[in-house]
Amino acid sequence: MSHVESEIASQPACWAQAAALSPASPLPAVGERIAVIGCGTSWFVAQAYAALREAAGAGETDAFPASEMPFRRTYDRVVAITRSGTTTEVLEVLERLGRRTPTLAVTADAATPVRDMAGEIVVLDFADERSVVQTRFATSTLALLRASLGEDIEPVVADAEKALATELDPGLVVAEQLTFLGTGWTVGLAHEAALKMREAAGAWTESYPAMEYRHGPISITGPGRVAWLFGAPPAGLSADVAATGGRLERSELDPMADLVRAQRLAVAVATARGLDPDNPRHLTRSVVLTDQG
Numbered sequence: 001m002s003h004v005e006s007e008i009a010s011q012p013a014c015w016a017q018a019a020a021l022s023p024a025s026p027l028p029a030v031g032e033r034i035a036v037i038g039c040g041t042s043w044f045v046a047q048a049y050a051a052l053r054e055a056a057g058a059g060e061t062d063a064f065p066a067s068e069m070p071f072r073r074t075y076d077r078v079v080a081i082t083r084s085g086t087t088t089e090v091l092e093v094l095e096r097l098g099r100r101t102p103t104l105a106v107t108a109d110a111a112t113p114v115r116d117m118a119g120e121i122v123v124l125d126f127a128d129e130r131s132v133v134q135t136r137f138a139t140s141t142l143a144l145l146r147a148s149l150g151e152d153i154e155p156v157v158a159d160a161e162k163a164l165a166t167e168l169d170p171g172l173v174v175a176e177q178l179t180f181l182g183t184g185w186t187v188g189l190a191h192e193a194a195l196k197m198r199e200a201a202g203a204w205t206e207s208y209p210a211m212e213y214r215h216g217p218i219s220i221t222g223p224g225r226v227a228w229l230f231g232a233p234p235a236g237l238s239a240d241v242a243a244t245g246g247r248l249e250r251s252e253l254d255p256m257a258d259l260v261r262a263q264r265l266a267v268a269v270a271t272a273r274g275l276d277p278d279n280p281r282h283l284t285r286s287v288v289l290t291d292q293g
Contacts, residue, residue: 084112086114
């Protein structure tokens, strides 16, 4: 079993542990105006959290890739999500903010530079990973954040166990192309699912808000291709996909648990193509930039 397969399988237990940490963690309070930053997968988690937090009425919440942080805006707090604690762009934001804006980092490794750069820190070391491809740290972070908004994570954990126990449809493994779709907080999940397929398997995947998919991207869908929706379909979407001859894939599971299915699919496609999902092409576990002019 690859490292990433083992890490995917451990998610239900990690989610329960992360949710249990939430009440004692220094997470944003209701009413705070916050920004959440990250890179790659962490940015997509930030997007999902921002949508959930605003929908819960907990406060204005923006999500940015760390490299695009708008420093002219003012926030009550900036939250940084960084598995490694070493990502250059995240550390640069924290350094630039200094102590003028309260900051919080959620990380898997406290023995890294982020410990000294952030004002406060939440450590999910039990969700750290050996694989380059992020799975359980990202979803455990989201479990922590969802719990902080008052969500009950226990049924989500149960759904994740179902997602792990259910056999993948072979038709998904051989699909020529997949487009992942979401609405609200699941748009971030759609982007993350597409990224997993590209990272692990080099697959042709795209991702969009479900309603935006109709404004052009639907033209890519057809026989042998899949539109995978996280959550309930907007009115008319099922018929629109059926008219293309493509397949609409969706589940009644909690969308975060459905992401587990997409993670498993990424590994299955990689294996079918003779690729090593633990060692994706051109990627490292953390992006640390150097000045090269």
